[in-house]
Amino acid sequence: MIVGTVREIKNHEYRVGLTPESVHELTAHGHQVLVESGAGDGIGAHDSLYAKAGGEIVPSAREVFAAAEMIVKVKEPQAEERAMLRPGQILYTYLHLAPDPEQTRDLIASGATCIAYETVSDDHGGLPLLKPMSQVAGRMAIQAGATALEKANGGRGVLLGGVPGVLPAKVCVIGGGVVGFNAAQMAAGLGADVTILDRSPEVLEKLGIYFEARAKTRFSNRANLAECVADADLVIGAVLIPGAAAPKLVTADMLKTMKKGAVLVDVAIDQGGCFETSHATTHAEPTYVVDGIVHYCVANMPGAVARTSTYALNNVTLPHALRIADLGWKKALRSDPHLLAGLNVWDGKVTYQAVAQALDLPYTPAQEALG
Template sequence: MIVGTVREIKDHEYRVGLTPESVHELSAHGHDVLVEAGAGLGIGATDEQYRHAGAEVLDDAASVFARADMIVKVKEPQPAERAMLRPGQILYTYLHLAPDPEQTAALVASGAVCIAYETVTDAGGGLPLLKPMSQVAGRMSIQAGATALEKEHGGRGVLLGGVPGVLPAKVVVIGGGVVGFNAAQMAAGLGADVTILDRSPEVLERLGTYFEARAKTRFSNKANLEQSVAEADLVIGAVLIPGAAAPKLVSRAMLATMQRGAVLVDVAIDQGGCFETSHPTTHSAPTFVVDGVVHYCVANMPGAVARTSTYALNNVTLPHALAVADLGWRDAMRRDPHLLAGLNVWDGKVTCAPVARQHGYAVTDPAEALA
């Protein structure tokens, strides 16, 4: 199979779909690998390193799209990239289609086979291709929130950990999954006063056992959520419904109860965001203010730490890429139902039920694609 990767063109996105080491693995399996010139510079990987690993380096993305059977990316294809997809071509990347009707329509029209990292599952019901970026985003959310809390950036002027004689910041984490756990780890490590809200008693028990006195847990009902948000200096939105749009848990009305200069970091923004007042921002302009509350809603947070993120991502995406390249996507999915769960769009049809419901498409059973 001919496998290609291109330079990411989303604002301040420095990750790349394939590292030189991943190219070496694909080449060792007998596949041809095409890499757009400069694709790896954001992680410090030169074109010469890709050539040494066995890749052919091409001048532009169009050349890669024209020849590759499978395109491996990081972020969802931008409009110019969607226009280069062709029927039957495999696209393997993060898609986050639920909040994005335009992208969904373009992928349906392309006829391509679109596999979304974020809906591939594992035997335990987890999302293994989303997990490393959730770990990165969770940890980064505290860094970003701490910066936004500084007076210069519009915040209250509060130091997360406080100092002797001065109380630390109150950090509220909504959601106790991978993002929330990693956010709480970072916040507690900095000495903040941390509260984690979740609706699962099992999750709350696990978090309570892990954090002991370093963080508090609280059941996420409306009253507890409203009180916690009103008292918070920093709120981390860390909720996820796989494949579907995130629920709007913090309303515009709740902002009126918050302290001026408090900060909301919406890590769920890729799936539409879990704050009513959220809209996607970029690393170029990461924050905006609504009713005196600072919002940080960057949709590709891990792109800021591109080298760490790319290598963490390739560790989990490469095995599936090798399976698809070695066997073809149909046989790879017949052998691995967890990979089949990643199929979102095929032959002009939507095969991910939450996406189909969100945008009004008839849902096609992904097993039909394997027939």
């Protein structure tokens, strides 16, 4: 198969779909790999490393899209990239379609076969291709929140861990999954006063066993959530419903109960955000203020630590890329129901139910794509 990867063009996105090591694996399997010149510059992987790994350096993304049978990316294709997709071409990347009707319409119109990293599943009900970026984003959420709390950046002027004689910042983490766990781990490690909310008794029990006295847990209901948010210096939104739009848990009215200069970090912004007042921002302009509350809503947080993120991502995406390239997408998906769960759009149809419901579009079961 001819596999291609291109330079990411989303604002301040420095990750790349394939590392030189991944290219080496694909070429060792007999596949041809096209790499847009400069695609790996953001992680310090220059063209010479890709060429040494067996990749063919191509001057432009247009040439990669024109020749490749499968495009491997990181972020959702931007409008100019979507215009280059063609019927039957495989797109393998993060998509996050539920809050993005424009992208969904374009992918439907393209006729491409679109496999989303974020909905590929595993035997344990997890999302293994989303997990490493959730780990990165959870940890980064504390770094970003701590920076936003600084007075010069519009925050309250509070140090997360405090100092002897001065209380630490209060951190409220909404959601105890991968993002929430990693955020709580970082915040507790810095000495913050951490509370984690979740609706699953099993998750709360596991968190309690892991953190012991280093973090508190509370069942997530409206009253507990409102109290935790009002009391917090930093709130981390770490809620995920696979493939679907995130629920708006923190309302605009709740902001009026918060301390001026408190910070909201919405890690769920890729799926539309879990704060009512959230809208996507970029690394160039990461924050904005509503009712005196600083909002950090960068939609590609892991892109800021591109090298770490790219290698963590390739560790989990490459085995499926190899499977698709070796077997062809139909045989690969037919033999692996977890990979089949990643199929979001095929032949002009939406094949992931949560996306169809979120956007009020007709739903076609993914199995129909297999014939």
